[in-house]
Amino acid sequence: MIREIEEQFTEEILTEAIKRYDINKDTVRSLGGYESFVYEYQKNNAFFILKISHTIRRSRNNIRGEIEFINFLSNKGLAVSNAVPSTRGNMVEEIAAENGSFLAISYEMSLGxxxxxxxxxxxxxxxxxxxxxxxxxxxxxxxxxxxxxxxxxxxxxxxxxxxxxxxxxxxxxxxxxxxxxxxxxxxxxxxxxxxxxxxxxxxxxxxxxxxxxxxxxxxxxxxxxxxxxxxxxxxxxxxxxxxxxxxxxxxxxxxxxxxxxxxxxxxxxxxxxxxxxxxxxxxxxxxxxxxxxxxxxxxxxxxxxxxxxxxxxxxxxxxxxxxxxxxxxxxxxxxxxx
Incomplete structure (x- = not known):
């Protein structure tokens, strides 16, 4: 994990990300993460991933490009983990921090x-x-x-x-x-x-x-x-x-x-x-x-x-x-x- 990102991350950032995706906090479980903070959560009897990155690493448009590519491969019939929108209908949620912003994205949990x-x-x-x-x-x-x-x-x-x-x-x-x-x-x-x-x-x-x-x-x-x-x-x-x-x-x-x-x-x-x-x-x-x-x-x-x-x-x-x-x-x- 980049030290500057780790130092800025707080429980308040996680709470805000959970709120924007309307997640029951009791279902959230940390999966660690090498360059982003990654969590598993359950909603409507299905499992999902919540990933929180930072603009030090990726811009909002960078992540939009990732999601667009995932959708392209999915439409080609490849089994990939698709992104899901927040309650606001956003594919990427931006949460202001001391230096830059944290970016929250949610994905379907892969089968298997x-x-x-x-x-x-x-x-x-x-x-x-x-x-x-x-x-x-x-x-x-x-x-x-x-x-x-x-x-x-x-x-x-x-x-x-x-x-x-x-x-x-x-x-x-x-x-x-x-x-x-x-x-x-x-x-x-x-x-x-x-x-x-x-x-x-x-x-x-x-x-x-x-x-x-x-x-x-x-x-x-x-x-x-x-x-x-x-x-x-x-x-x-x-x-x-x-x-x-x-x-x-x-x-x-x-x-x-x-x-x-x-x-x-x-x-x-x-x-x-x-x-x-x-x-x-x-x-x-x-x-x-x-x-x-x-x-x-x-x-x-x-x-x-x-x-x-x-x-x-x-x-x-x-x-x-x-x-x-x-x-x-x-x-x-x-x-x-x-």
């Missing part, structure tokens, strides 16, 4: 349950890839209704965060610029680049009768499809919900099933897959920035400092992130289905 170790198998990997492929295929036809609602480019947002939260002499700033230069050197077209989720991890979807229900589009932004794939692979490969004795074998198994599912719904070229290792590494640069955003790095305990150094070492390394050849495995799967 959290992913567990029992779900962590080849069937899930393939469905995960299919769902991401459906998003990328659908977004090729997406056009915002209001230019003010257009979401930011992913690389621009990351760069702005680095300049705000890192010291000017931090070596990670130049490393970030180098990695972003590689990313933005890829050809940009509707087949390679568009508005995407940007955080399709296992903690941002539920499973209902074996099907994926996706939520938390807070980070949706414009970037290359291969970067979105890399973001998902970073979470799925490094933080699986099941232990694997042979990690290299697991990496290959996951990727082969994931990309098989993806190719059922969307196309991607070998030249894009070549960038995957860099994309995963770029995710670690972002983790380094987030760490500075949420913590006073001049006052870390030994464990936190060691973690920060580990993230920096991984992000700065020129070695491949994973001991597998994504391009070789991609070509094998691609040729088997074409």
């Amino acid at each position: 349950k959290e992913v567990s170790d029992e779900d962590w198998n080849e069937s899930l990997y393939e469905k995960w890839g299919e769902f991401l492929g459906k998003i990328h295929h659908a977004t090729k036809g997406y056009e915002w209704r209001n230019p003010a609602f257009k979401r930011q480019a992913w690389d621009q947002e990351v760069q702005l965060k680095a300049e705000k939260y890192l010291r000017p002499d931090d070596v990670m700033i130049s490393i970030l610029k180098e990695r972003l230069t590689k990313l933005t050197s890829l050809p940009k077209s509707k087949d390679t680049y568009g508005l995407i989720h940007s955080d399709f991890s296992q903690s941002n979807f539920y499973l209902h009768n074996g099907d994926i229900y996706l939520f938390d589009f807070d980070d949706c932004s414009y970037t290359y499809f291969v970067n979105d794939i890399g973001i998902t692979l970073c979470y799925a490969l490094f933080f699986p919900y099941k232990e694997f004795e042979n990690k290299t074998e697991y990496y290959r198994l996951f990727f082969r099933h994931f990309i098989k599912g993806y190719l059922k719904e969307n196309t991607i070229q070998e030249e894009e897959i070549e960038y995957l290792q860099e994309s995963i590494k770029l995710r670690y640069v972002l983790q380094y920035i987030y760490f500075h955003q949420a913590n006073d790095v001049s006052n870390l305990d030994e464990e936190s400092m060691n973690r920060l150094k580990e993230i920096q070492q991984i992000a700065a390394s020129d070695e491949p992130m994973l001991p597998i050849d994504f391009v070789h495995d991609f070509k094998s799967i691609y040729n088997s289905i074409h």
Whole structure:
């Protein structure tokens, strides 16, 4: 959580948000939250999510753009968590604070349950890839209704965060610029680049009768499809919900099933897959920035400092992130289905 946001949040802010959505406070339960305050509540025998963000992170129009994209995907038949209006009919409620405003949004609770170790198998990997492929295929036809609602480019947002939260002499700033230069050197077209989720991890979807229900589009932004794939692979490969004795074998198994599912719904070229290792590494640069955003790095305990150094070492390394050849495995799967 950004410290400036956490310091401003009060019980009065939560109470006002609850009032504007006509919520029974007794049904409200905190779910924590990494960059926003997130709550679950019950109304009319159904469950919903109340998220309270801040204008330090997102403008009202940013969130309107998120909601518009969610509605677009829902109309395309994808199982996503739709936003619901307040009692005033607003999709976003603004509550004045000492510095800026808090922004309250409510969403339908996704159907299903959290992913567990029992779900962590080849069937899930393939469905995960299919769902991401459906998003990328659908977004090729997406056009915002209001230019003010257009979401930011992913690389621009990351760069702005680095300049705000890192010291000017931090070596990670130049490393970030180098990695972003590689990313933005890829050809940009509707087949390679568009508005995407940007955080399709296992903690941002539920499973209902074996099907994926996706939520938390807070980070949706414009970037290359291969970067979105890399973001998902970073979470799925490094933080699986099941232990694997042979990690290299697991990496290959996951990727082969994931990309098989993806190719059922969307196309991607070998030249894009070549960038995957860099994309995963770029995710670690972002983790380094987030760490500075949420913590006073001049006052870390030994464990936190060691973690920060580990993230920096991984992000700065020129070695491949994973001991597998994504391009070789991609070509094998691609040729088997074409």
